[in-house]
Amino acid sequence: MSLRFSLMGPVRAWRDEEEIDLGPRQQRAVLAALLLNNGIRLSNDQLIGMVWDEPTPSAVMALRTYMYKIRKALPELNLKSKDGGYTLHAELVDDCRGEPLEGLNSTYFDAQRVRLAQYRLKAREDWLERELDVLELQKHVGMFPLRERPRALLMQALFRDGRQAEALDHFHQARALLNEELGLEPGPELRKVHAQILKGDLHLTRRPEQLPPDLADFTGRAQEIAQALRALPGTVGITGMYGSGKTALATRIGHLVKHRFKDGQIFVRGKDVANDLLRAVGVENPSGDKAALWREKARGKRFLIIVDDLQDAASVRDLASPGSAMIITSVRRLNELPGVTWLKIAGLADxxxxxxxxxxxxxxxxxxxxxxxxxxxxxxxxxxxxxxxxxxxxxxxxxxxxxxxxxxxxxxxxxxxxxxxxCRAVLGPMIKAEQQLGDEELHLLRCFSRRETDVIDICAAAEMTGVEPGVIEYLLEALADVHLIEPLVLGRYRLPRFVRIYFGWRAPALTS
Structure with missing residues (x-):
């Protein structure tokens, strides 16, 4: 179940696809003040000052009443008073409804309205830069004729479509308008694009769009998604058994945050990750220190990178770059990688x-x-x-x-x-996991799968196999690393039922 909010228009909230009634105007104003300071503790006095320009003594009681009603309508926020204040953590979206903070009136909200409007304008122009859609750029330039950035983008889009004369004409239109309205000459960005078009050396950067489609029936993982959203931009690792949905989760997170990464999304599988990243941004047949070359290409850029089914830490160790984010999926948790927020997933909750x-x-x-x-x-x-x-x-x-x-x-x-x-499709993840096991690990797992118990004890395993406890512990830890068993306390592990059924079914092969 997901909860999301919008401030771009009236203050609104949804639980999954159902909109939530947020109550009267001042109650929505209190919620808006908390949302505008997402993750920051606000004292009662600060909240009152944001919502009321000239608060009366009754404002304290009104705030308490509104907070009670907000908690009742939105229990998922766990919004409790602590040290005389409140902190909210929530997901904000832009549903493009109209003027930000519609209907909320105070000096604070007036200033925030201007900030949000500028944020929306920049976000829109970031999207236009990614898409370079001529028609959408023409509409935007018509609405904001004095903004130079969209003019430059429109010139680039026209040039890309082979409309060089139109692109140059837009430069002259912008120059005349800026002179007439502001008494200014075009700025450096417009002049640069104009000069590049005249010389014929305008090279548009390839923007990779490799994120796989999101699954329409994706279900659950709300806690893991929230943890990943807090960690990005940074490196997030997703670990779990084969078939647990690591790739689907990475893809869902990618779609939720892709708007933050204006330079594109890259999805790679395989061992030569640096090579695949360079190819995604147009570097064919790279040689030399590929990691260093990638960091040079990524400098100052914001990429979202998903590395699926990573086999070893060395493949990504030197690829992180400021501003970009990386999501890794791996059966094994690669603890040797620094600065990774790891998410462990298994089966879905009931x-x-x-x-x-x-x-x-x-x-x-x-x-x-x-x-x-x-x-x-x-x-x-x-x-x-x-x-x-x-x-x-x-x-x-x-x-x-x-x-x-x-x-x-x-x-x-x-x-x-x-x-x-x-049935083989169901068992595919277990078959793949089995192929990665050594003979001793496989023998131990099959032995326990034949027993009617979900718990594995080191001493019982040593007695059953005749192998000393130190070696048994090493084998059990190896199985736990690939999530075929789950560590409970020191020396005890749980055998998931799916694993027990599969390897119990495979056990007769030992005596055939």
Missing amino acids: QEAHEFLGKILDPARIAAEPEQAREVLERMSAMPNAIRVLGGKLAARPNWTITMLLAQMERETRLGNAIPSD
Whole structure:
């Protein structure tokens, strides 16, 4: 469930897609003051001074009443009084409704209205610079004829489209208008673009747009998303088992923040990350110190970079640059990388898993067999990849019940390798994980998967295998590093049900 706010027009709030009633004008003014100081503690006196130009003694009681009603309408904010003040953390969006802070009147809000209007104007021109859409630039120049930056962008866009004469004509129009209205000559940006067009050496920088599409049915991960948004720009790492949805989460975060990074988004997989980054900005066949060359290219720029399925820390160690952000996904948490905010994900929470299944399968079928649906989700440890495949399988078989699916799952675990292709799609992440294990790790995992227990104890493992506890602990830690088991306390680990089912199914191969 997500909560977002807008100050660009009336003060508004939404919980997912449903708009929230924020109450009367002064109550919305109190909320607006908190939102304008997102993350900053405001004392009662500061809030009163922002909302009322000439506060009366009753303002203190009015503030308390409004805060009570705001907490009641928006409990997710956890907005509690501490040391005589309040701090709010929230996501702000620009829904382009009209004049910022519409209907709110005070000296403070008047000043903030000007600031927000300038922010919106800059954001709009940043977008125009990214898109270089001639029609949109012409509209913007018509609305703000004395602003030189959009004029320069329009000249670049026209030149790119082969309309050199029109581009030059716009320079002369701007020069005449600036002389007539302000008594000024065009500034350095306009003059530079004009000179480059005359010489024919205007080279527009390639702006990469490589972010994969966001998933329309993405569900959950609200806490992890909030943590990532607080950490960016910086480096965020997402770690978890194969099939836990690391790439989907990185992509969702990327779409939420891409507007902050005007120079583009780059998505790479593979070992030679520096090479792929350089190619994304137009450097073909780079040689020499690629990391140093990338830092030179990225200097002063704002890129959003997603490195998916990173295998080793060395591939990204020297690639960070000020102003840009990097999101890494990796099965292993690469602790040797400095300055990374790590997010660990596993299966979805119970409510989120049911919500996700309901986006794939008719909710009425789930409601008809709630216990069976819960059993399917638990067997798959609520892993998004498995839920998507099994939910899709049932959706394609309208005459099947969830009970029938459970019966087939039981039968398939006894069939050995003779399992349907859709089951292989469910087990794909486990198959990939198995291929990364050494013989000793694999043997230990299979032994425990045959036991009817979710908890692994080092001493029990040593007794069962005949291997000394020190070696066993090393093997268990290696399995925990790739999230096939979960560390509880020192010497004890939990075996997820999905892992136990898969490796228990694979265990007969030991005696065949």
